[in-house]
Amino acid sequence: MIKNILNKLPRKQAKLAENRDGGSSNFSSNTSTTSRNSSATGSKSGNSNATVLSGISSSQNSGLNNGNKRHDLWNIKVNANAGPVPFEALPSFKDVPNAEKQNLFIKKLSLCCVVFDFTDPTKNLKEKDIKRQTLVELLDYVTSANGKFNETVVQEIVRMVSVNLFRPLSTQSRENKVVEGFDLEEEEPLMEPSWPHLQIVYEFFLRFVTSAETDAKLAKRYVDHSFVLRLLDLFDSEDHREREYLKTVLHRIYGKFMVHRPFIRKTINNIFFRCIFETEKHNGIAELLEILGSIINGFALPLKEEHKLFLVRALIPLHKPKCIPMYHQQLTYCITQFVEKDCKLADTVIRGLLKYWPITNSSKEVMFLGELEEVLEATQPPEFQRCMVPLFRQIGRSLSSSHFQVAERALFLWNNDHIENMIKQNRKVILPIIFPALEKNARNHWNQAVQSLTLNVRKIFADVDPELFEECLLSFQEDEAQEGETKTKREATWKRLEDIATMKATSNNRTSG
Template structure:
């Protein structure tokens, strides 16, 4: 038999204004207003209730631990039921984590739950990336047909880049995003270390665009929460971009890997939050990391994000325009027409971001390069360079600057006259005629003077060429005469 239990009813509190009691009985009376307490006859002491269990948290931890098993989704893997069960458990974990962010949360993300979540993230996400195919390029979903492969081959390559395990990976990324949103910064710092962040950044090498997109959102959310680790995360992204640039320039087999576009999108959001004046570290990121990215042959895959980052720097500190223009012109392609079109677009956007003073200082190198592109044998490059004059901002600053038109127009006049005389494309000749009519309307006297100077230089060059040709003919005749006079016939033996 168990110990005898005696039920004692507490006496009623005394009437009157006496001093409030602090005895244990009084405290118990406050706890139990009905005045019923249970004492054991053996111990003779108050039996305190045990701590309330947390069945929700324990169940959640068990579900998280069961999701650490990774399935390959191979045809030979006969465990479809277990895969479906894991997917259902991931959905339950996601619902529980999201509910913890809504007060009052059903399950608090305490230390044990967060430790189990981080372990589950590492088991499912962190893996060795397979080498890319020889014809692949970074961000193959955005690259288009740059390598002139067939449309059917491109579709097959895009389908092969999709991960078969995405039903599990996508759910894991959803849980990661929900956990970052529901956790406070202190809890994240206790469980997400630099090794976890480095492994997360390495996942941008994935060929699946869906994974890179979710990873971009998760990495940026961690950057927002982990304030002490922001400098480390910026350095990590800079190192990843530099490594890609070096590998792409050296034609390394692994040069095609790396989600450069997604990393640059994160960088663009970070640059947008930089304070003015910029720190030297941030200027160095522009000059030593972003500008060298212009020289890779995969520029078309991430050019839009790269231009956004560069323009953010120019909006915050216009004095960097000279270094940016110089860096772009230094990395101008020689035979890649697609890159030339992209860089002309970038120069035009840079001009839109400048004021009149900075444009006047940079107008000559920019316009000289555009004028050279206007005579390109590639019709797309030539037309794109000529269409710069359709930009109202460019035309306004070129015509209103003091002495700017006098410095930039001679190069354009030479390109226009050369196109009208000898360019093979009829479309380029038509666009050139339209630009000529525009310039004659904007600066009629100046255009005529530049055309006259060009004709005089051509006549002078033709005269010099004629003199050189006559001199060479005289030298050839003299050499032939000297050779004939010294030629002695052999004596017959």
């Protein structure tokens, strides 16, 4: 049975699906950043090399009121003076009567509150194996549960999960790492050494949250805002396996605990603010955007003003950080979801893209052009007309780029039938703006593919409106001639100045001689 359970542990994200939000609560526009409470949950004890957690026992907990139970449940103090840990395997569930299984379950949860040091793979091998087998038994128990979890059990479950998951992230070890000529972004991500235990804890908690035997009204007392906040802090983990589990777990919490939805959105909002305006780096932005994509998809219409503010204040500015390649695909999906929900937002989105348009980063500009095509695909003619002048000024600059991938990607916009039709309908405004770029590309661009695509676009305009095309061509030729005259005059002026300077220098030499 243990082998079967281990084989079933998912290595990828569970499919995000049900319980999407109807947009009932406010997004926060507060720019305060998420508090970081990832302090260590334990310290080394005696010769056991394990972390001993002297939390409140189950029997003691039963006598406390709800408020005290919920207070700092996972901020458990460490018994620094404890001796060696008596760490022994407990009986299997199948070896005890049904009446004793719940008590055994709680004992096993307490046993798994011992956190081992995985930085040294040679330490505590026996104890680590016992804990891992116990975690698998707990997983099996939660999966096959056929009765509601009572308050004591819920409290102990959340306590065990908190003790194991909430820890300093390994990324913090890089903050003071300075190696000359070494690019940390090129380095392989750090993998969590304790993952053999963490994976089972994540799977255990996921099945607890999704279990029909978990009462949301009861569990929300312990899976509270503090718990959710610290769970969201873990999204900065460099281990992609952990972020995949976090994504699935948080989405299930969002679906099951409706009371937490506004807080979750607000906290994600603050994480984005921190990335945009402070750190410009966060490992979990892509996963958080995936969750938001599902949430946005479930927003009720008409969109509330709070959600529109979230788009303007958080999502669009996410185009600013240098690490955008890590999450651009997910960001594009969220942005287009908003435009599809409310086509009037297209103008806002396009102007936002233009605000953050890259000037010297060609690969980033290619990404922006790809996103622009997806947004324009969902844009209707009235919104297109509002922003087409600044938009095609930028597209004209992209068409003129000496980087062939940028120019090529801009020309690909005409391969989209919807975009091409809108351009044709507004050709009298658009063609005069981009005609110089098209003409220069057709004559002088060094890349043959760009020249070929440019000729195709010129032909589209020439076929749909020959008169307008000829007007633009004549205007371009006149501007070109005028520019030539200006250039000739400028060169003549510089030549005269040089001659005057030479004459004065010669005269000064004769005088001094």
